[in-house]
Amino acid sequence: MSASRIIRSATPADAAACASIYEHYVRSTAITFETEPPTRDEMTARIAKAQQRHGWLVLEEHGAVIGYAYAGTFNPRAAYQWSCEVSVYLDADQRGSGGGSALYDALLTLLRERGYRRAIAGVTQPNPASTRLHERFGFEPVGIYRRIGWKSDSWHDVAWSQLDLLQNEDEATTPAEPQ
Secondary structure (H helix, E strand, O other): OOOOEEEEEOOHHHHHHHHHHHHHHHHHOOOOOOOOOOOHHHHHHHHHHHHHHOEEEEEEEOOEEEEEEEEEEOOOOHHHOOEEEEEEEEOHHHOOOOHHHHHHHHHHHHHHHOOOOEEEEEEEOOOHHHHHHHHHOOOEEEEEEEEEEEEOOEEEEEEEEEEEOOOOOOOOOOOOOOO
């Protein structure tokens, strides 16, 4: 990552930039199944919720937010509390710049530090760039929901993958709750 780029924890002031980045994916792709872009206020609430237990990071270049990554609850049932779902989005003209990898590296490190055991990612198909990103980080395929979402005038599959965040953990010991 260049000296002009930094990764930091998101603040409410980043909501407009994150919403703007995400709007492209909502309006122009099937990468997300949302059909209406969230407002700045909605994005502010999403950032606050992610920051409570998981994390939301932004990538800045020359003071402008050009990407973000976050984690959230995988499933609200208590037995799943050590697992989380992760996502990353870059400004459309930043794809392929290494920003996604830098954000994921920082986010996955944060999640390990907080005591999470598994990261789960859902990737709408086709999306070879995102599939490669997850493979590079060691995510392993765990299943595909076939023709699960209708967007952009066609059905799309979602491929799910999982990453074990903590290696050599004692599976017989009750883990501490994530921080």
